[in-house]
Amino acid sequence: MNKIHNFINGQIVDSASTEYSPVFNPATGEEIAQVVQSTPTDIEAAVAAAKAAFPIWAATTPLRRARIMNKFRDLLEENLDELAEIVSREHGKVHSDAKGEVIRGLEVVEFACGGPNLLKTDMSENVGTGIDSHALRQPLGVVAGITPFNFPVMVPMWMFPVALACGNSFILKPSERDPSAAMFYAELVTQAGFPPGVFNILHGGKHVVDALIEHQDIPALSFVGSTPIAKYIYERGASFGKRVQALGGAKNHMVVMPDADIEKTVNALMGAAYGSAGERCMAISVVVPVGDEVADKLKTRLIEELAIMKVAPGTDNDAEMGPLVTKAHLDKVAGYIAKGVEESAELVVDGRDFKMTREGYENGYFIGGTLFDNVTTDMTIYKEEIFGPVLSMVRAKSYDEAVNMINEHEFGNGTAIFTRDGDAARAFTHEIQVGMVGVNVPIPVPMAFHSFGGWKASLFGDHHMHGAEGVRFYTKLKTITSRWPTGIREGGSAYVMPTME
Structure with missing residues (x-):
């Protein structure tokens, strides 16, 4: 029986866990694999790897990150049919639909390849005499994504390509019902040249979700699934001071x-x-x-x-x-x-x-x-x-x-x-x-350069996924106001609110 393990620090890692969940072929009802239920040690190892990789990846220029993302995009395109076959085998959707899913995920990767442009911000000269102001969008750190069974390729790609393009490291917890697609593109991430630890996969159920919510080294969480779980993750995440985008159910x-x-x-x-x-x-x-x-x-x-x-x-x-x-x-x-x-x-x-x-x-x-x-x-x-x-x-x-x-x-x-x-x-x-x-469009899923998300009980959090909203979610805004010495001695100390005059 095929055993599916975690992907941590650039390699597949055997777990000490003795607990596994069955993975079925929905067309036959046959058990075709078993996926590990991660232990607390596994979770700590993934977070530690992502945390260690973050400073170097964040300091990597957006252009260099984009070049690696472009290689990943090429590898996805080359392996499109094989990835779709994995989806059909474990999820059950027809092959043409599975290919469509991979293509829609690929479009978000293509969007993320524009990272250098996406991260551009504003600059204003002379907001006051000799004073300039400019903004930066900087990565958050280790971010995590929790994704559902129905789109094992597309939904994770709503998250991690944008997060990585912005300079974050990422931990993915895919659905345990169809985990093999994630493991396949983890191989492609490595082949593309993403450094070890930048992208990691943890398998498991609610205990893994709770551990990611509670971990002090994870400042942000993305989720797609049912409304009750989306609400739970949003409220729990917020109680731990995290930024959360949680997409729920629909009618x-x-x-x-x-x-x-x-x-x-x-x-x-x-x-x-x-x-x-x-x-x-x-x-x-x-x-x-x-x-x-x-x-x-x-x-x-x-x-x-x-x-x-x-x-x-x-x-x-x-x-x-x-x-x-x-x-x-x-x-x-x-x-x-x-x-x-x-x-x-x-x-x-x-x-x-x-x-x-x-x-x-x-x-x-x-x-x-x-x-x-x-x-x-x-x-x-x-x-x-x-x-x-x-x-x-x-x-x-x-x-x-x-x-x-x-x-x-x-x-x-x-x-x-x-x-x-x-x-x-x-x-x-x-x-x-x-x-x-x-x-006159029955399924109005936005293209990757727009953003995906509902209203009311279909979304918890302020930001939709991918597009400009995704970039805002995975970065924090810093505004810098600066004045350089002119050599002219100015007045002494002032104890009033500064004004730009």
């Missing part, structure tokens, strides 16, 4: 206006709701058609598309949706479907009816795409994040009703409107209380 709505192109809308909605088996924080899990006529058309076409959607192992070239990540998660999603029926939502297509009969895959964690109609806002399947291929249709009588519904929801991660009406689209983008908005 993303798509509003479909009466003038929308139904065919294009259905095509977009199928991918947004059922791609990656719905295991995306930006997945559309609620569609809000405005008017019964639009709702009935959508319902008919969605039923037709769900009947032909190919659910298969992610390694199949023509697969459109793979399995869920674990048996426990499969049971959780099935439980939500049962809850929807119990609360009187209309179950139009029941994904629990799907059975994988292909030899060797009978025990995989497969479920079909599910569609509910006539869902109301007081139902559990509307209020809570399911994180599976379950789409709820909530009918709205008007545009205003649809907007109010979204604005009143606990989460505010992503949303979209499909319409041909520029006035409605513009009003929607201004009125909606959500962090990321799409207009």
